[in-house]
Amino acid sequence: MKQITLTISSRDYTITLDDDFAKSFEQDCQNLMGGRQFIEPKELLEAFVEKCYENYTTLKAIKNAASDIDDILKRE
Structure with missing residues (x-):
């Protein structure tokens, strides 16, 4: 730690x-x-929003990839 x-x-x-x-x-x-x-608080808030958006887009990409993999496996 x-x-x-x-x-x-x-x-x-x-x-x-x-x-x-x-x-x-x-x-x-x-x-x-x-x-x-x-x-400053404003900079911290902006950074927080940026990281939240980054997390959102990453999770969206993971869900799309998982869905694509699922679709491929169903076809086989």
């Missing part, structure tokens, strides 16, 4: 994440924050 501190609107928040996920999370945060040490 790894602890990460985020500063949002001049307030620190410490979260504990699994080591593997922490690496991915830190990389995403670095991309979002561009080397800055803090983030």
Whole structure:
């Protein structure tokens, strides 16, 4: 487990994440924050919406792929 501190609107928040996920999370945060040490609520909300949309499109693609596989298996 790894602890990460985020500063949002001049307030620190410490979260504990699994080591593997922490690496991915830190990389995403670095991309979002561009080397800055803090983030504003509006930027955080925009990032959250972007990740939700990313998740939505990924799940949609998975469902389509599963449906295609199901259709192929039914034909065989």
